Amino acid sequence: MDDLAQSVLVQWRVNGVLHELDVLPGLSLLDVLREQLNLTGTHMGCMTGHCGACTVMIDGRIAKSCIAQAATLPRAEIRTIEGLMGPDGRLSPVQQAFWDEAGFQCGYCAPGMLFSAIELLAETPDPTDAEIDSALAGSLCRCTGYQSLRRAVRAAARALKDPNPD
Amino acid sequence: MADRDPGMSAAPATGGYVGRxxxxxxxxxxxxxxxxxxxDFSFPGQLHAAIVRSPHARARILKVDLSGARKVAGVVLAMDGREVAAHLGPIPHYIDPATFGGKSAEVRTMAVDHVWCYGQPVAVVVAADRRTARWAASRVQVAYEVEPAVLTVEDAIAPDAPKVVPGFxxxxxxxVPFRNGDPDAAFARADHVVTTTVRIHRFSTQPIETRCYNAVWEEETESLTLYGTAQNPHPLRHVLAKVLGMPEGRIRVHAPAIGGAFGMKMHGHPEESLVCLLAKLLRRPVKWVESREECLLIGAREQVHHLELALSKxxxxxxxxxxxxxxxxxxxACPGWGMAFLTGLTMPGPYRVRDIDVTMTALVTNKPSxxxxxGYGKEATALALELALDEAARRLGFDPAELRIRNFVPADAFPYASPTGLQYDSGxxxxxxxxxxxxIGWDEWRARQAEGPREGRYLGLGIAYELTPEGGALPGTMVAGYDSSTVRVAPDGSVRVLTGVTTPGTGNPTGIAQIVADELGCPIEWISVVQxxxxxxxxGFGNYSGRSTIVGGGSAALAARAVRAQMEAVAAAMLGVGVQALRLSDGVFDGGDGRSLAFADVAWAAYTRAYDVASCITPPLExxxxFRPPNIRHSPDAEGRINPYPSYSNAAYATVVEVDSATGQVKLLAFAAAHDCGRVINPLLVEGQACGAIAFGLGGALMEEIRFDAGGHQLTRSFMDYVMPRAEDMPGVTLVHHDSPNPDTYMGLKGAGEAGVGGSAAAVVNAVNDALRPFGVxxxxxxxxxxxxxxxxHGRSGAAGGAA
Structure with a gap:
């Protein structure tokens, strides 16, 4: 049913790498990331924008890629969870805090929780618990009961303020 | 009963990782x-399946017309239930009700002639990509003759009820009756009898990762590999072999990382064998990814309890x-129905009452399976008992905590034989x-409550207890009580643990690695765990019933001890000292005489000096x-009762809520739990399990519900309708441990994975009802x-005004 002639050419910089892609109308950004770019760290959970497992950053703002139409993004700067690591392959401070604090169990919700924390801490370096809850509320976690996620965000805030505690 | 190994409860020879x-x-x-x-797995030539499901709860299938789907470009196959049934046998039950005296329905992969629930698979379409498959599935035309559906308990037990299963x-x-003592006499002499009807709704686990199966057929060896969301790979392989009519040895099941399971990824689902058949017929990989709407079809927990408590004054x-x-x-064919059996078996929970008269009736209806x-039914035991106890406290003027404490099995009564035949280990x-x-600061909250409501918001305090038998084993089923592990040390000293238990993402491989690191005396970084x-x-039997660290960790510890003994023998030979003189820690064998050997050097010698210093062992280092917990008992006692559980985790839950009388909104202000899961291997991971279960309980008590209309059509079809707790809904949880070690497991472990859903839900309900006391409801x-x-x-329907 899909006709390549209807496809739209998009230019995206994904995790720093430029891609020119033919994307079909009707495809979500999630589908294109997973199926055309093989970036499977972004996950499908609900396809209605409720769970947050598909979260990415589009032009510096977090977005749910399952409800973003790929063809409506002719040019975009996109960051996925695979793009959070440092160039030396090390975890970023926010990732490190989530690891240290066992922020996740199964980790399927990681894209939403990590990007929500990153966006929150960029704007609010010293968040209250209510601000952390509000920032994480766009994503669902079924494993942790959110306690370890909150603690991870607090630890990440400390790490970003004081990168060398020693 | 198997023999108890006295060394099993001992701490490992080298400490350091366990407990941290x-x-x-x-x-x-x-x-x-x-x-x-x-x-995330795709293979060359990958195809995708989409399933056509019944829009009716109960109907006769008059005609399935696949021609519209077959015309869609990219479609390679379309089949209806009758065609599929020609290739696939019935799906064996995970727990066959007939094994326990119940009735066994023949479960087919797809509906043939007759539909028995909304969402039942009726046809399947395979295409080059997922969207094409779904589009083509929408072109399948099915003609139904709709029949009246059986939806509720009351529908199902009505004398003239239609039969859900033709032929039943x-x-x-x-x-099943669970009866002990002389309950009739006890009721006759009681000062008070308090009746309560508790209605537990249908709610579900809804892991964020839905199910997925991807089957790959290897023509060269006529064998099949299924990649999928499987909690129990080996037992699933057995089921696939039966359904497909293939030998088990030609099937491989591989479960990669799982994004939460909570029981939903235990097998018996029709899609498991269906994708295998499609891959076999097409000689190409076929993948099916469950949509959230499909995932929401899978139900659980719905029960109605009519309770009577007999009490003295x-x-x-x-x-x-x-x-x-x-x-x-x-x-x-999934094991869900067995939850009802466990609800009855776990009565009367932590209470010492001996005279009980409980009857469980498990019904089939035309709702999805x-x-x-x-919680596996044990959450329902806690909900029923704890709501009824609070009702008794309310009506008779007892303090809810004192009423419980007065009636608990006392701490000096363990091991305790319950009136249903269970053997509680400790607590x-x-x-x-x-x-x-x-x-939680109970007295301070009570004092605040006494100050009266503020702006129409009423405080309520709730307490509840949950006893959670974990690590279960049911005779004659693939619910086994034991499991196995292999520990290998490679010539470079790196360690691989292969275990029959699996992880749904709970962290048990980390716990198993901690145990093996301590048993082998090596750094944990050298260990990798394969599952x-x-x-x-x-x-192995995979993951269920809070078993993975008990039997996965226990068996890995035993295997590690055997490998350590091999290495100690080699090291002693290399140093020319007695084994008793050796000290092993942090990957170094210390000879006690100033000389030492690196772990890796000993490993190398074990492989390369088999006719010299390693002649004292049989290589390889493997x-x-x-580990078979010795306290599970399947030989029936005089009353025909068995003890299917080795471990009885338990916990007290306390919560404070605020009810807004203007809106009916409930807000949780505080939550505390005192949790007994035996020895804690990793406090971070145990806290994660406990808090996750509490979130399940909170969601179940307040928001999560799968609803149907009067015709049996499911109304809850996305996360728009199925509302689950988010970060803002969860209060901070104060978790304290109150551990009593299990004498029959490795280092005193009890399960930590299942406990808490019912106890926390009951605490929330009891707190809300406490807040509603001023309204007399x-x-x-x-x-x-x-x-x-x-x-x-506001006095409208929906409340059981005290009595029911």
Missing amino acids: AVRTLEGRAPIAGAARYSS DDNVIMA EGDLLALRDRFFANTGAPS WNAAR DYAGAVRKAMAA GDTTTCPY AQAT AIHDLPLSPARVWAAI
Whole structure:
């Protein structure tokens, strides 16, 4: 049913790498990331924008890629969870805090929780618990009961303020 | 009963990792976006399946017309239920009701001629990509003759009820009495009898990763590999072999990272064998990814309890009567229905009452089927008992905590034989209640409550207890009590643990690595844990019933001890000292005479000097061991009762809520739990399990519900309708441990994975009812949605005004 002639050419910089892609109308950004770019760290959970497992950053703002139409993004700067690591392959401070604090169990919700924390801490370096809850509320976690996620965000805030505690 | 190994409860020879909040690479992969879940796998020539499902609860299938789907470009195959049934046998039951005296329905992969629930698979379409498959599925035309549906418990037990399963004489798949002592006499002499009807609704586990199966057919060897969301790879392989008519040895099941399971990814689902058949017929890989709407079809937990408590005027619980009914939906090969059996078996929970008269009736209806859900029926025991006890306290003027403490099995009574035949290993229930109350600041909250409501917002305090048998084993089923692990040390000293237990993402591989590191005396970084693959791992039963660290960790410890003994023999020979003189820690063998050997050098010698210093061992450095908890008892006692559980986790839950009388909204202000899971291997991971279960309980008590219209059409079809707790809904949880070690498991472990759903839900309900006391009402119909709470406050229907 899909006709390549209807496809739209998009230019995206994904995790720093430029891609020119033919994307079909009707495809979500999630589908294109997973199926055309093989970036499977972004996950499908609900396809209605409720769970947050598909979260990415589009032009510096977090977005749910399952409800973003790929063809409506002719040019975009996109960051996925695979793009959070440092160039030396090390975890970023926010990732490190989530690891240290066992922020996740199964980790399927990681894209939403990590990007929500990153966006929150960029704007609010010293968040209250209510601000952390509000920032994480766009994503669902079924494993942790959110306690370890909150603690991870607090630890990440400390790490970003004081990168060398020693 | 198997023999108890006295060394099993001993601490490992080298300490260091057990008990600490250790992190391993297993926990790092998802954070880096590097974990690979089932749907992340694709193979050359990959095809995708989409399933056509019944829009009716009960109907005759008159005609399935696949021609519209077959015309769609990219479609390679379309089949209806009748065609599929020509290739596939019935799906063996995970737990066959007939094994326990119940009725066994034949469960087919897809509906043939007759539909018995909304959402039942009717046809399947395979295409080059997922969107084409779904589009083509929408072009399948099915003609139905709709029949009246059986939806509720009341529908199902009506004398003239239609039969959900053609050929059954009623809609009961199993009815079991759990009776002990002389309950009738106890009721006759009681000062008080308090009756309560508790209605537990249908709610579900809904892991964020839905199910996915991807089958690959290897023509060269006529063998099949299924990559998928499977909690139990080896038992699933057995089921696939039966359904497909293939030898087990030609099937491999590989479960990669799993994005939460909670019982839903235990098998018996039709899609498992269906994708295998499609791959075999097409000689190409076929993948199916469940949509959220499909995932929401899988139900659990719906029960109605009619409870009667007999009490003395001092508050002694003299007898318990409970007539309860479970609405298990349409028959399924999944193990969900068994939850109802466990609800009855776990009565009367932590209470010492001996005279009980409980009857469980598991019913089939035309709702979609259940699957196992965290708690596995034990959550319903806690909900029923704890709501009824609070009702008794309210009516008779007892303090809820004192009433419980008065009636608990005392701490000096263990091991304790329950009136249903269970053998509780250990516990201190009263101590846990006091700890939970202290942790939440119970008296301070009571004082605040006494100050009266503020701006129409009423405080309520709730307490509840949950006893959670974990690590279960049911005779004649693939629910086994034991499991096995292999420990290998390579010539470079690196360690590989292969185990039959699996992880749904809970962190048990980290716990197993901690245990093996301590048993081998090596750094944990040298250890990798392999799970979820029938080709590489020892035969095992996977993940369920909070078993994975008890039997996975226990068997890995035994295997590690055997390998350590091999290495110690070699090291002693290399140093020319006695084995007793050796000290091993942090990867170094210390000879006690100033000389030492690196772990890796000993490993190298074990492989390369088999006719010299290693002649004292049989290479390679590898051992497999099984841990079979000795206190499971399947030989029936004089009353025909068995003890299917080795471990009895338990916990007290306390919470404070605020009810807004203007809106019916419930807000949780504080939550505390005092938790006994035996020895804690990793406090971070145990806290994660406990808090996750509490979130399940909170969601179940207040918001999560799967609803149907009067015709049996499911109304809850996305996360728009199925509302689950988010960060803002969860209060901070104060978790305190109140551990009593299990004498029959490795280092005193009890399960930590299942406990808490029912106890926390009951604490929330009890707290809301405490807040509603000024209005003279109490609600025992779940969930406590704002509408239901508002209606209770304002005198509308929906509340069980104290009595039922």
